[in-house]
Amino acid sequence: MMCRTDGDEGGPQEEGPPTDEQAQFSALLEDSAEDLYEHAPCGYLSTQLDGRIARVNATLLDWLGHERDDLVGRKHFSDLLTVGGRLYHETHFAPLLRMQGEISGIALELKASDGTRLPVLVTSTVKTGSDGQPLLIRTTIFDARDRRAYETELLRARQKADQERDRLRTLATTLQRTLLPPTLVSVPGLDVSAYYHLASLDEVGGDFYDLFPLASGTWGLFLGDVCGKGAAAAAVTSLARYTLRAAAVYDPDPTAVLGNLNTVLNHEYNGTDDPRFCTVVFGLLTPEPDRGGFHVTLSSGGHPPALLMRADGTADFLHTPGGQLIGVLPDAHIATTSLHLAPGDTLLLHTDGLTEARTEATDISGERYGDDALLDFGRALAPTTASDTVRAVRELLGSFGTGVDDDTAVLAIHVPRPTPAEQQGPDD
Amino acid sequence: MGVRHRNCVTVTGPADGPVVMLAHGFGCDQNMWRLVVPTLERDFRVVLFDHVGAGRSDLSAWNQERYSTLDGYVDDVLELCRELALGPVTFVGHSVSAMMGVVAAAREPEAFAGLVLLAPSPRFVDDPDTGYRGGFSAGDIDELLESLEANYLGWSGAMAPVIMGNPERPELGEELTDSFCRTDPDIARVFARVTFLSDNRTDLADVRVPTLVAQCSHDAIAPPEVGAFVHAQIAGSQLVTLNATGHCPQLAAPQETAAAIAAFAGALK
Numbered sequence: 001m002m003c004r005t006d007g008d009e010g011g012p013q014e015e016g017p018p019t020d021e022q023a024q025f026s027a028l029l030e031d032s033a034e035d036l037y038e039h040a041p042c043g044y045l046s047t048q049l050d051g052r053i054a055r056v057n058a059t060l061l062d063w064l065g066h067e068r069d070d071l072v073g074r075k076h077f078s079d080l081l082t083v084g085g086r087l088y089h090e091t092h093f094a095p096l097l098r099m100q101g102e103i104s105g106i107a108l109e110l111k112a113s114d115g116t117r118l119p120v121l122v123t124s125t126v127k128t129g130s131d132g133q134p135l136l137i138r139t140t141i142f143d144a145r146d147r148r149a150y151e152t153e154l155l156r157a158r159q160k161a162d163q164e165r166d167r168l169r170t171l172a173t174t175l176q177r178t179l180l181p182p183t184l185v186s187v188p189g190l191d192v193s194a195y196y197h198l199a200s201l202d203e204v205g206g207d208f209y210d211l212f213p214l215a216s217g218t219w220g221l222f223l224g225d226v227c228g229k230g231a232a233a234a235a236v237t238s239l240a241r242y243t244l245r246a247a248a249v250y251d252p253d254p255t256a257v258l259g260n261l262n263t264v265l266n267h268e269y270n271g272t273d274d275p276r277f278c279t280v281v282f283g284l285l286t287p288e289p290d291r292g293g294f295h296v297t298l299s300s301g302g303h304p305p306a307l308l309m310r311a312d313g314t315a316d317f318l319h320t321p322g323g324q325l326i327g328v329l330p331d332a333h334i335a336t337t338s339l340h341l342a343p344g345d346t347l348l349l350h351t352d353g354l355t356e357a358r359t360e361a362t363d364i365s366g367e368r369y370g371d372d373a374l375l376d377f378g379r380a381l382a383p384t385t386a387s388d389t390v391r392a393v394r395e396l397l398g399s400f401g402t403g404v405d406d407d408t409a410v411l412a413i414h415v416p417r418p419t420p421a422e423q424q425g426p427d428d
Numbered sequence: 429m430g431v432r433h434r435n436c437v438t439v440t441g442p443a444d445g446p447v448v449m450l451a452h453g454f455g456c457d458q459n460m461w462r463l464v465v466p467t468l469e470r471d472f473r474v475v476l477f478d479h480v481g482a483g484r485s486d487l488s489a490w491n492q493e494r495y496s497t498l499d500g501y502v503d504d505v506l507e508l509c510r511e512l513a514l515g516p517v518t519f520v521g522h523s524v525s526a527m528m529g530v531v532a533a534a535r536e537p538e539a540f541a542g543l544v545l546l547a548p549s550p551r552f553v554d555d556p557d558t559g560y561r562g563g564f565s566a567g568d569i570d571e572l573l574e575s576l577e578a579n580y581l582g583w584s585g586a587m588a589p590v591i592m593g594n595p596e597r598p599e600l601g602e603e604l605t606d607s608f609c610r611t612d613p614d615i616a617r618v619f620a621r622v623t624f625l626s627d628n629r630t631d632l633a634d635v636r637v638p639t640l641v642a643q644c645s646h647d648a649i650a651p652p653e654v655g656a657f658v659h660a661q662i663a664g665s666q667l668v669t670l671n672a673t674g675h676c677p678q679l680a681a682p683q684e685t686a687a688a689i690a691a692f693a694g695a696l697k
Contacts, residue, residue, distance in 0.1 A: 050646060050673035050680070078648050083564065084572035087624070090649045090675040091455030091523075098679040099459065 043141035051076040065113035082109045119148035169201045193386040197408040205407030206233035220248040223349040224280035236276045254282045254299035265327030277327030279303040293342040293415045301326035307378045311344025315378035346414040353408030357400045386414040435477040436484040441469035448472040453523030454623040457483025463682035481615040509539040516541035518693040524623040534634035542638040549650040551627040632661035639665040640692040646673040
């Protein structure tokens with residue numbers, strides 16, 4: 001600890017006859033500089049420039065359990081250190097002391113004669129002669145056992161915090177995984193690919209998607225975004241995901257499916273102090289063997305428009321104007337569009353984490369990627385495939401770095417062009 | 429990105445003088461050489477640099493994979509020689525950098541006129557199997573590394589006074605104190621492993637360039653028998669024992685150290 005100033009040298013005098021006061025004062029005067037040096041509440045050490053010990057006080061000898069004659073003229077300061085401390089001394093302490101003429105508050109451990117270790121804080125100065133030439137090194141040594149114990153506690157607390165963070169991340173990642181299909185199902189005649197970008201390892205995101213078989217050779221797909229993050233959002237995500245799948249079995253019409261989800265969310269959360277809503281796009285895929293490709297009916301509840309990249313190299317958003325957020329109003333309006341996804345066409349569904357990403361991570365002015373840029377991106381990409389689209393989106397997100405501050409889900413479907421053999425027909 | 433920026437290269441002395449390249453060891457940066465430079469730069473073109481991760485080097489160039497072995501540093505030294513078009517240099521390596529010089533000179537001898545190995549140690553850990561004495565037991569080094577890796581609070585605490593600078597000694601200059609031997613603790617831990625766990629004993633015999641082994645009198649890190657071992661393994665090498673004590677003769681006895689370097693480098697063609 002620090003040299004104490006609250007000891008018995010200068011404390012307030014007790015009430016008493018003047019003679020006692022005088023006696024105490026004269027006793028104080030007898031506290032010689034020599035005695036103060038020897039029995040100071042800190043260790044004193046003087047060494048030659050090469051570290052050889054020239055003088056040491058009784059306090060330090062007492063701490064270390066050494067005799068004066070064992071040290072003076074025989075040992076170097078670094079001999080008193082543990083091996084780790086000696087390496088630190090030689091590579092850091094001594095060079096800096098040489099260069100700066102002083103060094104303070106360095107944490108080292110001393111080795112006592114009985115092998116125990118004493119954590120200390122060391123301060124050294126180089127005493128110079130009148131001509132500026134260095135003469136010797138003066139060192140003060142403070143007992144740092146309490147401080148080191150405190151630091152050990154801090155260290156332990158930090159390690160514990162690190163472990164907790166790792167645990168939280170594992171939990172979040174595991175939960176996230178349960179909210180997404182482990183692998184996308186394989187749809188005959190369709191090339192599909194998806195990607196989920198986690199903006200934070202510490203929180204479960206609120207984006208979701210799925211692709212699943214329905215009756216009579218049709219397929220359902222959806223992609224959505226629950227407002228908020230974390231456990232509460234994950235609960236909504238889970239509810240939305242299973243409601244959509246169950247509703248689609250009951251009535252696969254996309255408008256009806258989203259209407260059902262809207263009702264369920266309203267029942268669950270309306271009137272609570274924690275209203276929850278989401279944006280979703282739901283699609284029904286029906287193969288069209290005669291024309292080739294799929295008929296797609298797409299309904300949207302407040303979700304960003306899907307991007308259609310056609311076989312002829314053009315690209316456009318499939319706007320569904322008027323679609324309202326799912327879960328806010330008892331009778332939300334669902335907007336629906338339909339299209340023919342022809343061989344060579346690719347449809348990209350995405351959440352707004354993509355268009356809301358800041359294009360420069362350092363740009364706090366808030367320049368967002370935006371719909372126009374995404375449309376240009378699609379035009380540059382078309383014609384393309386599902387996996388190429390998802391790969392390009394991943395690269396795009398990667399180029400934004402930390403500018404992607406929200407989770408982003410993308411799902412791409414593509415109808416491959418028939419190979420020449422297929423065009424001919426197997427039976428011909 | 430150029431190596432000049434990456435390694436914060438400083439060049440002084442006559443442009444047509446023979447080149448002396450000074451490489452600092454673990455724990456500091458090119459400031460370690462500041463007391464020997466004034467003598468050397470009179471006759472030599474002196475090239476100073478910081479190892480990546482140390483001093484004012486480009487920290488973004490540091491990555492754990494490259495700098496987890498001596499080879500990353502050796503590559504840097506060879507790149508410096510090549511890209512600065514220095515011609516054959518006298519490479520002065522202190523402590524762990526001495527072994528970088530050994531490996532670099534074994535690999536590309538044409539880049540080197542000579543080697544000065546200052547307080548070198550090819551292996552710090554004793555090797556009971558061969559009777560080699562490095563001065564430290566495996567447990568000693570493990571203890572150091574463990575304490576470095578576990579006790580980063582202590583390390584940061586130890587470095588803080590350095591980082592804060594020296595208001596009492598303004599003559600040192602703000603720029604100087606600003607970077608004085610400052611090392612990121614995470615980088616320092618990795619460099620400590622490279623320094624104290626490398627074993628370059630077998631590389632010594634591959635050195636074919638003129639070599640001076642300069643050891644100190646009382647060096648707690650590289651004891652005299654280690655210097656003698658290095659001398660014995662490098663055919664034709666010279667051995668001098670400096671009066672300087674400690675592990676850093678360039679600070680403890682700059683005149684003597686500079687004179688030894690100058691005498692050796694000056695005698696080379």
